[in-house]
Amino acid sequence: MKNALQNITFWKVVAAVFLLGGLTAAIVRFGWGLGAATNLSDITPWGLWIGFDVVTGVGLAAGGFTLAGIVYIFNLKRFKPIVRPAILTAFMGYCLVIVGLLFDLGRPWSIWHALIYQNPHSVLFEVAMCVMLYTTVLALEFSPVVLERFRMKRALKIVKAITIPLIVLGILLSMLHQSSLGSLYLIVPQKMHPFWYSPMLPVFFFVSAVAVGLGMTILESYLSARAFQKTLETPLLRDLARIMIGILLVYFTARFIDLLRRDVLHLVFESSFETAMLWLEVALMLFIPLLLFNIKNWGRTRQGLFFTAFSMVLGFITNRLNVTMTSLERYYQQNFGVTYFPSIGELAVTIAIVTAGFVLFALAVKYLPIFPHHEEETVLRFDNAAERSPSPQISGKPAAELQRH
Amino acid sequence: MSHAILVDLTECVGCGACRDACQQIHHFPQVEATSLDAQNFTTLRLYENPESGTETYIRQMCQHCKEPACASACLVGALEKTKDGAVTWDANKCIGCRYCMLACPFDIPKYEWGSNNPKVRKCTMCYQERHVREDYEVDDAGYVIDRKGKRVTVDGREITAEERDTILEMTTNYEGNRASACSVACPMEATIFGERSELVAEAQRRIRENPDSYVHKVYGLKEVGGTSVFYLSNVSFESLGFRTKLEETPLPEKTWRVLEKIPDIVVTAGVALGAVYWITNRREEVRRFEDEKKNRIKTKS
Incomplete structure (x- = not known):
């Protein structure tokens, strides 16, 4: 009994409160309909659940395909130890996106209709197909972890044999999926603020997703290190941060040229809500990471890398929320005198979904062989996992046990 | 029309x-x-x-x-x-x-x-x-049926003869x-x-x-x-x-304009990824082979 009480930490209580809040909102949502639980309306049909839970959520899950590509296709084997946590986050991310989607759909029980009534002209059809197929691919990519844990050698062998085709398929689906979330908004040129409406949206969405995939991986390994003493070599994370910043420079150069070409660059110094949000996005996603990463001595430490990645991820979230919500506010205001801000219920569900992500990640890291135990052993262990009899003790030790060592 | x-x-x-x-x-x-x-x-x-x-x-x-x-x-x-x-x-x-x-x-x-x-x-x-249509008849239960005998629905509702006439008039x-x-x-x-x-x-x-x-x-x-x-x-x-x-x-x-490019994108990107995979792996194979050769020469001498 005493032991059980000691196990209740501050963060566990917080998580429980958030999850209960989400549960309450869920009861309102499914009991009384979307109108009761959300601030959505005939004028503002899409809100936080699409903007954050789906569009941002898929972006934050981009680490899976990014790192799988780096390690298996570009054959940069030194990043191999990070592939598993990245694929885990992606898989969990997609599962949570589906949960978010079920909240937002007016008739969630008919979600399977997308399979039979296909409209190839709809971007949302592409999105639906990608969610479905890529979640399946991620489940397979993630399956070796579970199979190793329960020593199912034959299944493991089969999955290992199709690794490369799976990885290629995963990357292709991700390319389509990340970009299609941007394409969704191509159909409303007259509604969106010109800062964010661009014919290049699909490309921008894909490139920024690759960057945030790397950022998320850095964040995860830092947090895991703190919570579970499971850690990755700093030089690896430093390389990831370097690639991430390179991609961000390319991304923002393209965004800048795009604004210039569409003749809206002069608006960036106008005083307006949109301008402020644009600068917030650029500051968090580009300026602050650039600055932090280049602080002498500190920028390349674990902590420096963490804050660099953290700022970038926040900036990425700001970008997605800007595209999905900020950019439409002026249209709503001018035509209907309406402003959209998510309701408590919408916020509660989103917070609960994010919390669920943290809890699931923590549980997975604790009970499944996600992070390598000994750095020097990793490559060998990951390569020959199928042949060797995998010992769940290697990295499946509960954190408490590790602490004692 | x-x-x-x-x-x-x-x-x-x-x-x-x-x-x-x-x-x-x-x-x-x-x-x-x-x-x-x-x-x-x-x-x-x-x-x-x-x-x-x-x-x-x-x-x-x-x-x-x-x-x-x-x-x-x-x-x-x-x-x-x-x-x-x-x-x-x-x-x-x-x-x-x-x-x-x-x-x-x-x-x-x-x-x-x-x-x-x-x-x-x-x-x-x-x-x-x-x-x-005017010539739609009514079945035993009082609902309007079309020429194939299927009940006619308007806005998800089956309609009676009276409703049919109202609709026709309106x-x-x-x-x-x-x-x-x-x-x-x-x-x-x-x-x-x-x-x-x-x-x-x-x-x-x-x-x-x-x-x-x-x-x-x-x-x-x-x-x-x-x-x-x-x-x-x-x-x-x-x-x-x-x-x-x-x-x-x-x-x-x-x-x-974007959706129609998907087949091209998939084929191009698929081939590109395959090519990169082949090259990077081949490079490693060659390296491994050369290492082995060196080792063999070493052990001989």
Whole structure:
């Protein structure tokens, strides 16, 4: 009994409160309909659940395909130890996106209709197909972890044999999926603020997703290190941060040229809500990471890398929320005198979904062989996992046990 | 034959007969709504010209675009531009994603926010009602059946003989042609239902014959590639609150331009990824082979 009480930490209580809040909102949502639980309306049909839970959520899950590509296709084997946590986050991310989607759909029980009534002209059809197929691919990519844990050698062998085709398929689906979330908004040129409406949206969405995939991986390994003493070599994370910043420079150069070409660059110094949000996005996603990463001595430490990645991820979230919500506010205001801000219920569900992500990640890291135990052993262990009899003790030790060592 | 509706705002006296007929035929409560919602497919709003003091009633309804953004957005194809000209919605397909509502340049589709099985609602130009025929018979249970013996449903409801007659009366105009309830109800020449090309000619004729009573524009002719609902007005459409900044390109083209590239992207990227994989692996194989060779030479010497 005493032991059980000691196990209740501050963060566990917080998580429980958030999850209960989400549960309450869920009861309102499914009991009384979307109108009761959300601030959505005939004028503002899409809100936080699409903007954050789906569009941002898929972006934050981009680490899976990014790192799988780096390690298996570009054959940069030194990043191999990070592939598993990245694929885990992606898989969990997609599962949570589906949960978010079920909240937002007016008739969630008919979600399977997308399979039979296909409209190839709809971007949302592409999105639906990608969610479905890529979640399946991620489940397979993630399956070796579970199979190793329960020593199912034959299944493991089969999955290992199709690794490369799976990885290629995963990357292709991700390319389509990340970009299609941007394409969704191509159909409303007259509604969106010109800062964010661009014919290049699909490309921008894909490139920024690759960057945030790397950022998320850095964040995860830092947090895991703190919570579970499971850690990755700093030089690896430093390389990831370097690639991430390179991609961000390319991304923002393209965004800048795009604004210039569409003749809206002069608006960036106008005083307006949109301008402020644009600068917030650029500051968090580009300026602050650039600055932090280049602080002498500190920028390349674990902590420096963490804050660099953290700022970038926040900036990425700001970008997605800007595209999905900020950019439409002026249209709503001018035509209907309406402003959209998510309701408590919408916020509660989103917070609960994010919390669920943290809890699931923590549980997975604790009970499944996600992070390598000994750095020097990793490559060998990951390569020959199928042949060797995998010992769940290697990295499946509960954190408490590790602490004692 | 593609149908359309011509709304001449200069003829409208604001009696509300169109709105009332619309509410009646769809079994909606009779209210004087000024904005569209799930139970108001058409509304009347008064505009007082600040300069001349004249009054204009603005009737709003679905534009029934030639290439509707809503139909292209719908992932399950629940929204459809029929050959008839009407854009219809199929309750059996809809999953409630509401992308149609976002995509619509006129903000027409509305939602049953309070329902746990919500429908997307909008004007369908009385599509189902106009297709209820006089010679449909009644089965033993008292419901109207079509020629194949299947029960006729209008708006998801099976209809009785009495309802059939009401629908027939409300959707047959004085010439004996089937038309939308709003156009049948209009006592003026403000709402006319007819063949699209004939209505375009009629709209242009009205402007030509009375050039001083109209702004020289048929709203709906070119917007988003053309619609099947046209407006004539004596006040600029912009001041009436019409969406006047719409491009002439149909909106679905904006997304199709990207979607049609998917096969190319998949093939190109697939080949590229395969090539990179082959090269990087080959490089490693070669390196491994060379290492082995070196080791062998070492052990020999």
